[in-house]
Amino acid sequence: MDPPLTNFNPTPFPASLPTISLKKISLSKLLNDDEAESRRMFDVCTNEGFFYLDLTGEPKGQKFLRELHDVRQEAEGIFTGTTMEVWNTWEARKGEGHVSSGYKRAATNEKGGAEILEVFNVAHSDLGDTTTPFQLPSCLSDHTPLFRSTIRSGHNIASIILGALEKCIQLPSSSLTSLHRLSETSGDFLNVLRYPAPPAERHGTVNFPPHRDANSITILFTWLGGLQVPESDAEAVDEDNWRFVEPLPDHAIVNLGEALQALTNGVLKAGKHRVVAPPGNQVNFDKYSVIVSTRPTDDTIMRCLQSPLIPPETEEQISEGNFTIKQWTIRKAMRVMGATHKA
Ligand SMILES: O=C(O)CCC(=O)C(=O)O
Numbered sequence: 001m002d003p004p005l006t007n008f009n010p011t012p013f014p015a016s017l018p019t020i021s022l023k024k025i026s027l028s029k030l031l032n033d034d035e036a037e038s039r040r041m042f043d044v045c046t047n048e049g050f051f052y053l054d055l056t057g058e059p060k061g062q063k064f065l066r067e068l069h070d071v072r073q074e075a076e077g078i079f080t081g082t083t084m085e086v087w088n089t090w091e092a093r094k095g096e097g098h099v100s101s102g103y104k105r106a107a108t109n110e111k112g113g114a115e116i117l118e119v120f121n122v123a124h125s126d127l128g129d130t131t132t133p134f135q136l137p138s139c140l141s142d143h144t145p146l147f148r149s150t151i152r153s154g155h156n157i158a159s160i161i162l163g164a165l166e167k168c169i170q171l172p173s174s175s176l177t178s179l180h181r182l183s184e185t186s187g188d189f190l191n192v193l194r195y196p197a198p199p200a201e202r203h204g205t206v207n208f209p210p211h212r213d214a215n216s217i218t219i220l221f222t223w224l225g226g227l228q229v230p231e232s233d234a235e236a237v238d239e240d241n242w243r244f245v246e247p248l249p250d251h252a253i254v255n256l257g258e259a260l261q262a263l264t265n266g267v268l269k270a271g272k273h274r275v276v277a278p279p280g281n282q283v284n285f286d287k288y289s290v291i292v293s294t295r296p297t298d299d300t301i302m303r304c305l306q307s308p309l310i311p312p313e314t315e316e317q318i319s320e321g322n323f324t325i326k327q328w329t330i331r332k333a334m335r336v337m338g339a340t341h342k343a
């Protein structure tokens with residue numbers, strides 16, 4: 001028998017806060033080919049692109065919950081016990097085309113600790129399943145089996161979501177799932193984020209600016225509030241339009257990313273989001289998020305798929321040429337960086 005899961009929520013999410021009521025989709029129903037549940041999910045994915053995934057009542061969901069919990073459990077010691085010197089040994093991977101792997105922090109305080117946000121990102125391709133393993137820093141290498149099984153569980157759940165979506169979008173069977181295979185190299189990763197409890201002057205500040213993810217599916221598990229999505233889908237979001245997503249026990253928060261949006265020529269929508277300091281008394285605690293990100297395999301050409309529900313590409317889209325997912329991601333990152341530098 002596994003020991004019970006620790007409750008990592010030291011104080012409740014404030015009851016009076018306006019939140020967004022995301023739809024709850026049941027993993028168990030998706031696994032049982034429940035057509036109505038798939039349609040409900042498809043409807044969300046063609047609109048706000050964000051939903052809760054209920055992981056209860058299903059062994060695959062229970063296993064994933066345990067893994068996410070165990071990653072959270074280990075994360076505390078990893079972050080507090082690792083010096084910048086050790087993290088810096090991981091920097092060698094930079095420049096090898098793995099845009100997201102490694103350790104990053106937003107700022108350092110006078111005692112040398114992380115401020116605002118620190119994150120470590122373990123790429124699936126660094127675990128040695130599809131390529132020569134990359135030497136993870138010592139603080140992470142002990143946890144390789146846990147990281148591997150968490151990425152696999154998240155990927156399998158993402159495949160169940162993709163399988164249901166491809167039916168709803170009238171694509172031939174396996175059109176989306178076959179582009180997402182862990183047996184090939186892909187940019188799938190596990191991301192662990194820690195937002196240290198902010199000092200009083202930073203209560204209410206934005207810690208992760210608004211963005212959409214560059215992947216296909218993000219499965220997020222978090223214990224404290226702070227994640228926000230816009231109430232309306234307008235491109236320019238007013239400060240008043242941001243709403244908290246309340247973390248619910250046993251429910252992951254799922255959003256679609258821009259790769260899936262591109263593959264379906266905008267039919268499936270990537271959800272915009274940001275992270276602010278936790279609300280109410282939760283602001284006094286460090287916030288952790290554990291993310292499994294699923295992406296198309298590296299050889300995927302980022303052209304939209306054909307279905308009666310997907311609008312054909314315009315002349316302009318056709319003239320852009322063919323890019324693999326890796327090239328597409330780098331172009332996208334450069335465009336975001338260009339926009340940030342101009343701002
Ligand atoms: O920490 C979170 O809740 C979300 C972080 C996020 O949006 C990201 O890593 O892309």
Ligand SMILES: [Fe+2]
Pocket residue numbers: 211212213273
């Ligand atoms: Fe994100």
